[in-house]
Amino acid sequence: MIKLENISFDHCLKCTVCTIYCPVAKVTHLFPGPKQSGPDAERLRIKNPELVDASLKYCSNCKRCEIACPSGVQIASIIQEAKWNYVRKGMFRPRDFFMSRTDLVGSIATRVSTIANFVLGLSLVKFFMEIILKIPMKSVFPSYASGTFVNKFSRLRKSQAPYANRVTYFHGCFVNYNNHRLGRDLVRVLNAMNIGIDITDEKCCGVPLIANGYLEKAKKNGIYNIRSLSRMQRANGGKIVSTSSSCSYALKHEYSHFLKLDNSAIYDDVEYITKFLFDQFEAGNMPAMNPVPLRVAYHSPCHLERLGGVIYTIDILKRIPGLDLVILHSECCGIAGTYGFKKEYYQISKRIGSQLFQLIEHVNPEFVVTDCETCSLQIESNTEYRVLHPVNLLAMALESMPEA
Amino acid sequence: MAYDCLIIGGGLAGLTCGIKCLSEGLRTVIISSGMNALHFSSGSIDVFGYTRSKEPVNRPFDYIDMYTKERPDHPYAKMGSAGVREAIDFIVPQIARENLSLVTNGDENHFHVTGIGTLKPTYLSQPSVYNERIRAAWENREPIAVLNFEGYRDYYAEMAAEQLKKQPLFQGVDIFVDSIRLPYYAPTEKNLLEFRSIDLARVFDTEKYLPRIAGEIVKKAGNARIVCLPAFIGIRDYETIHRKLEEMTGRLIYEVPSLPPSILGMRLDNALKSRFAALGGEFSIGDTVNGGEIVSGLLDHVHTCNYGATRHRSKYYVLASGSFFSDGLRSEFNKITEPILGLTVNASQKRSEWYSEHFFDEASHPFLGYGVETNARLNPFDASGSPVENLFCAGALLCGYDPIREASGGGVAIATGYKAAREIIGLCRGARA
Numbered sequence: 010m011i012k013l014e015n016i017s018f019d020h021c022l023k024c025t026v027c028t029i030y031c032p033v034a035k036v037t038h039l040f041p042g043p044k045q046s047g048p049d050a051e052r053l054r055i056k057n058p059e060l061v062d063a064s065l066k067y068c069s070n071c072k073r074c075e076i077a078c079p080s081g082v083q084i085a086s087i088i089q090e091a092k093w094n095y096v097r098k099g100m101f102r103p104r105d106f107f108m109s110r111t112d113l114v115g116s117i118a119t120r121v122s123t124i125a126n127f128v129l130g131l132s133l134v135k136f137f138m139e140i141i142l143k144i145p146m147k148s149v150f151p152s153y154a155s156g157t158f159v160n161k162f163s164r165l166r167k168s169q170a171p172y173a174n175r176v177t178y179f180h181g182c183f184v185n186y187n188n189h190r191l192g193r194d195l196v197r198v199l200n201a202m203n204i205g206i207d208i209t210d211e212k213c214c215g216v217p218l219i220a221n222g223y224l225e226k227a228k229k230n231g232i233y234n235i236r237s238l239s240r241m242q243r244a245n246g247g248k249i250v251s252t253s254s255s256c257s258y259a260l261k262h263e264y265s266h267f268l269k270l271d272n273s274a275i276y277d278d279v280e281y282i283t284k285f286l287f288d289q290f291e292a293g294n295m296p297a298m299n300p301v302p303l304r305v306a307y308h309s310p311c312h313l314e315r316l317g318g319v320i321y322t323i324d325i326l327k328r329i330p331g332l333d334l335v336i337l338h339s340e341c342c343g344i345a346g347t348y349g350f351k352k353e354y355y356q357i358s359k360r361i362g363s364q365l366f367q368l369i370e371h372v373n374p375e376f377v378v379t380d381c382e383t384c385s386l387q388i389e390s391n392t393e394y395r396v397l398h399p400v401n402l403l404a405m406a407l408e409s410m411p412e413a
Numbered sequence: 414m415a416y417d418c419l420i421i422g423g424g425l426a427g428l429t430c431g432i433k434c435l436s437e438g439l440r441t442v443i444i445s446s447g448m449n450a451l452h453f454s455s456g457s458i459d460v461f462g463y464t465r466s467k468e469p470v471n472r473p474f475d476y477i478d479m480y481t482k483e484r485p486d487h488p489y490a491k492m493g494s495a496g497v498r499e500a501i502d503f504i505v506p507q508i509a510r511e512n513l514s515l516v517t518n519g520d521e522n523h524f525h526v527t528g529i530g531t532l533k534p535t536y537l538s539q540p541s542v543y544n545e546r547i548r549a550a551w552e553n554r555e556p557i558a559v560l561n562f563e564g565y566r567d568y569y570a571e572m573a574a575e576q577l578k579k580q581p582l583f584q585g586v587d588i589f590v591d592s593i594r595l596p597y598y599a600p601t602e603k604n605l606l607e608f609r610s611i612d613l614a615r616v617f618d619t620e621k622y623l624p625r626i627a628g629e630i631v632k633k634a635g636n637a638r639i640v641c642l643p644a645f646i647g648i649r650d651y652e653t654i655h656r657k658l659e660e661m662t663g664r665l666i667y668e669v670p671s672l673p674p675s676i677l678g679m680r681l682d683n684a685l686k687s688r689f690a691a692l693g694g695e696f697s698i699g700d701t702v703n704g705g706e707i708v709s710g711l712l713d714h715v716h717t718c719n720y721g722a723t724r725h726r727s728k729y730y731v732l733a734s735g736s737f738f739s740d741g742l743r744s745e746f747n748k749i750t751e752p753i754l755g756l757t758v759n760a761s762q763k764r765s766e767w768y769s770e771h772f773f774d775e776a777s778h779p780f781l782g783y784g785v786e787t788n789a790r791l792n793p794f795d796a797s798g799s800p801v802e803n804l805f806c807a808g809a810l811l812c813g814y815d816p817i818r819e820a821s822g823g824g825v826a827i828a829t830g831y832k833a834a835r836e837i838i839g840l841c842r843g844a845r846a
Contacts, residue, residue, distance in 0.1 A: 317700020
């Protein structure tokens with residue numbers, strides 16, 4: 010029986026533009042491309058689910074096909090849905106299980122961060138990880154911070170009390186377990202704009218769970234987050250901001266469109282941070298900034314492109330005085346969350362990114378800037394350059410810098 | 414918002430407009446919904462190809478002068494042939510900066526060969542489609558080999574050759590068909606039958622297999638001076654690859670467009686977008702502008718699908734959202750509308766009048782001439798009929814011309830995109846002074 014609400018594949022004109030812009034199809038013929046795997050094959054799968062084929066697994070869900078489509082077909086969603094409808098349920102997949110539980114692994118690793126980082130760096134451990142978990146030896150893992158951002162923030166909580174204007178910060182796993190600096194910088198920047206921060210109980214947004222096929226778990230997390238965030242939002246009356254482009258995409262769009270959750274309680278209030286800052290700046294609430302005389306290259310993450318949010322980040326960066334900003338041609342970095350950490354996709358992921366790495370080397374900036382945590386991991390482990398978040402740069406602009 | 418110019422639509426018109434605005438130092442953003450129609454175009458740019466009686470136009474600029482006197486509602490009438498020429502003289506060197514040259518036949522049109530082997534008059538072409546040497550070889554009636562890759566399904570060499578033989582220009586010329594084989598292409602597990610033009614273009618882009626491909630061509634081209642290949646000789650640095658292939662084979666390599674995606678069109682798209690980015694333009698492609706508010710004759714803001722209530726503001730706006738295919742115009746049962754701002758559209762509201770009975774009607778279809786009405790400065794009219802003075806319209810959504818019957822789509826896009834930019838630049842300067 011064909012569900013009539015799900016016939017966006019019928020709008021496909023077979024123009025093949027999506028396949029041109031598919032980063033995976035560009036580097037390997039193992040993936041026949043979004044047109045064939047999505048709208049073309051969907052017709053067959055509807056008639057006979059057995060016609061699903063294994064090449065679907067090569068889709069990294071970067072969503073560039075949806076960006077390119079002139080006819081509004083939800084190609085990536087069609088592929089994601091098809092992909093996970095046919096995974097043998099109940100089979101334990103150790104690597105995918107641990108990789109997608111960023112919050113579970115993070116909460117353990119941050120307790121013993123020194124040991125965890127040491128152990129994960131050992132060649133012997135990496136060797137067994139490659140053999141048993143099929144995580145390539147060459148992968149560079151994000152290092153775990155000592156303790157969680159949530160714990161650190163509890164000490165700051167009092168300092169946030171005086172601010173009448175407030176936001177709820179969805180920090181996400183990466184800030185909580187790996188990158189405290191980004192969280193701290195956000196507190197600085199927003200405080201300088203007279204805005205206080207609240208955080209609330211949250212679970213992983215669900216992006217890695219969706220990518221690894223744990224849709225039920227992703228839904229559970231989604232329901233939890235919607236409830237928790239909306240409670241906090243009602244209490245403080247402000248927006249819900251995230252410093253991760255993919256978390257914000259999930260909270261807003263994956264929850265409603267893909268997981269079919271009712272996120273209307275938070276939908277209008279969830280914003281990726283640069284969009285929030287843009288609105289504040291436009292309304293005249295802009296902190297005094299000192300020149301940041303750095304040459305930086307900006308890489309736009311796929312999911313932020315899909316959201317149409319790149320123009321806000323660029324606007325924010327352009328407002329930082331003294332910043333020499335080069336905007337890189339839009340290319341996928343290849344990591345796609347957990348995709349590039351898997352042995353079977355490792356080479357593909359590197360080949361996808363090579364175009365971007367070359368661009369960066371050609372520009373030779375002092376820093377690369379991007380909105381996405383896994384893009385920054387990929388760029389840092391494949392080039393010589395360190396990567397900053399736009400909020401890091403804003404925080405730098407608040408410090409008094411020596412005259413250049 | 415700090416934008417001087419916000420352009421809705423990232424096709425030929427929007428990008429031309431954006432590049433001109435940037436070159437004059439305006440802060441410019443393009444919001445484009447998906448990829449543009451250049452991906453389905455021939456990659457040549459027509460200015461004016463056919464007269465009303467379907468005769469090929471020889472000198473397009475002279476013809477524009479004549480035609481617009483009779484038809485003052487044609488978009489070309491708003492800038493005249495001098496304005497069209499100025500726009501083309503601006504954009505061609507901009508595209509050349511990104512390693513793509515566009516060749517003309519002086520002031521005259523030339524022909525390009527279509528995928529089915531017919532000839533179409535056009536004004537600007539890439540050098541693998543028209544140049545002096547190709548013209549000389551045609552005039553000398555040199556033999557032509559029409560080659561295809563064995564197994565490639567998106568191009569029909571036999572059909573193209575049969576049609577070509579029927580063209581008066583090629584009467585009695587030795588035209589023959591053959592196929593070449595793609596040399597072993599390393600990282601492929603794919604059947605050649607599944608190759609699309611883009612896959613082959615990427616093989617060429619590596620340059621790695623050029624000598625092998627050249628060897629294959631020489632083997633099959635016999636005494637032919639001109640070798641027609643389906644168009645996929647690379648994208649980014651195609652001119653180098655084309656030149657190398659000509660040197661290696663000692664033949665003129667002529668490109669014929671195959672089924673979409675069109676590599677010839679993608680080269681134009683790629684060059685224009687690179688130029689736009691190099692000049693500091695901001696380009697948003699994941700989101701769609703779906704509305705805006707006109708307050709007392711001025712467009713106040715626009716908003717997008719993904720950001721609901723958020724207002725995007727700019728000093729000036731350009732609407733270059735394309736025609737029916739790109740959803741710049743929309744047909745409902747008995748109504749043709751401009752869906753973003755509800756601007757006044759010049760169209761019959763009777764469905765039965767939209768089309769001619771025969772698909773290939775000589776007189777074309779009336780709906781192709783429908784579109785948004787504007788004044789001489791390209792300002793459209795809002796629902797109440799008053800002009801919107803900070804909004805300019807450009808490209809395929811304009812009314813008053815038939816891009817198919819006239820073969821004028823590319824020229825209108827460039828000329829109106831450029832004209833919109835000129836108007837905005839003038840207004841910005843006026844405001845500053």
